[in-house]
Amino acid sequence: MAVVLRKKSILNFYLFFIIMAGVTHASECPATDAALISNAGNERFFGSLSQSFIIPPGYETISGRLKFLSNEWPRWYGSEFNDTYLARFSAPGKVSILASGNVNSSEWVESSLGYNGETPEINYNLDVSGAVGKVATLYYEVRDVGDSSIASALAIDGVKVIRTHQYVSGEGGAFSRPGIISGLYGQAVKITFKNVNVVGTTISVKDNSPFGETKQLILAPQQEATFLFTRGGSEPMNWSFNVSTLSDAFLVDYKVESTWVDGMPNNPCY
Amino acid sequence: MRGVALLFFALASVLAFQGTFASEAIHDRNEDGMELRMMRNDIHDVYIEKGTVWLKLTPSAASEFEQLTHQRLGKSLDVYVDGIHATTFDVQAVITSGTLEIRSPPEALLEKLQNR
Numbered sequence: 001m002a003v004v005l006r007k008k009s010i011l012n013f014y015l016f017f018i019i020m021a022g023v024t025h026a027s028e029c030p031a032t033d034a035a036l037i038s039n040a041g042n043e044r045f046f047g048s049l050s051q052s053f054i055i056p057p058g059y060e061t062i063s064g065r066l067k068f069l070s071n072e073w074p075r076w077y078g079s080e081f082n083d084t085y086l087a088r089f090s091a092p093g094k095v096s097i098l099a100s101g102n103v104n105s106s107e108w109v110e111s112s113l114g115y116n117g118e119t120p121e122i123n124y125n126l127d128v129s130g131a132v133g134k135v136a137t138l139y140y141e142v143r144d145v146g147d148s149s150i151a152s153a154l155a156i157d158g159v160k161v162i163r164t165h166q167y168v169s170g171e172g173g174a175f176s177r178p179g180i181i182s183g184l185y186g187q188a189v190k191i192t193f194k195n196v197n198v199v200g201t202t203i204s205v206k207d208n209s210p211f212g213e214t215k216q217l218i219l220a221p222q223q224e225a226t227f228l229f230t231r232g233g234s235e236p237m238n239w240s241f242n243v244s245t246l247s248d249a250f251l252v253d254y255k256v257e258s259t260w261v262d263g264m265p266n267n268p269c270y
Numbered sequence: 271m272r273g274v275a276l277l278f279f280a281l282a283s284v285l286a287f288q289g290t291f292a293s294e295a296i297h298d299r300n301e302d303g304m305e306l307r308m309m310r311n312d313i314h315d316v317y318i319e320k321g322t323v324w325l326k327l328t329p330s331a332a333s334e335f336e337q338l339t340h341q342r343l344g345k346s347l348d349v350y351v352d353g354i355h356a357t358t359f360d361v362q363a364v365i366t367s368g369t370l371e372i373r374s375p376p377e378a379l380l381e382k383l384q385n386r
Contacts, residue, residue, distance in 0.1 A: 069348075166363070186362055187363040210326075211315065213367060230363055231369045231370070232339065232365040232370040233370055233372060234359060235359065237371055268358055
């Protein structure tokens, strides 16, 4: 068996938009897309881009970066032609301004991105743990102020929904007799049993997949034990476990955690 | 005329943007990849059912696979069997079982595994 480290070619996953006003939807995959939003030519003097998506379990941080670009600088810097930008995250119960500013409040350097000036890169990182499973929207806009003849823009890049938890909770329940736990899970499945009876019990868990392992032990009253099963491959994958006992008195609670549960992006996601 | 000029300017802006800022966009997909190249003698047993192949690795190959998945946690892994690309996935756990599931394997791989 050999292991080879290689350089992957840069895949052309970039999607580019010139969007005066519009909506797009996130793919299932946490992806890095780039966009340029310009207010040029818009009758309402502003350009915007929004993307709505569901925050998956285990992915509780959003990050990205942007640059404010403008032709107002340097000629109209400090004037009333003070174009603005805004980046906002919103989800039910949570609204966060990721970045905002205007021409006069920004530091500028000459730009090679097709505009006279650009600001330093603005990075944002937001904890979205309260929004897991909800529809969230990232919204970006750039507005002309004073007149519409000189354009400004917002360059957006590196937008990521970042995985923050290796294991995510799946199903749970109780057994008072032998039974089956099954479902779509990931490369690793942890099943934690707690003996809620007043007497000890044996417990055996058999992975029903080809080459599946069987693990067993004795649980004292109120004792917890975790069984870990792993399999390499793409996620999700089918898992099925037979739970059995040799004891007459069997009363256990269980909870499943896995590297993939329903609502997470497929692995690989591209 | 002014509208055309603005559109031209905006297109030029995008081209410039693509060549610089966007090319710096790094995602896990673009970082160094790792290939795991297995030979037939690394495989202890094979089970084929409904377009899915399960491989049980030999103890030594399983140990290597465990170490590799430990090193590659959170990163991509390409698996080749006998020179045939079998599967690609992001490693989300240290795989201690020595078992690998390959969904929708290429015909050439199925043929090789069936004739091993």
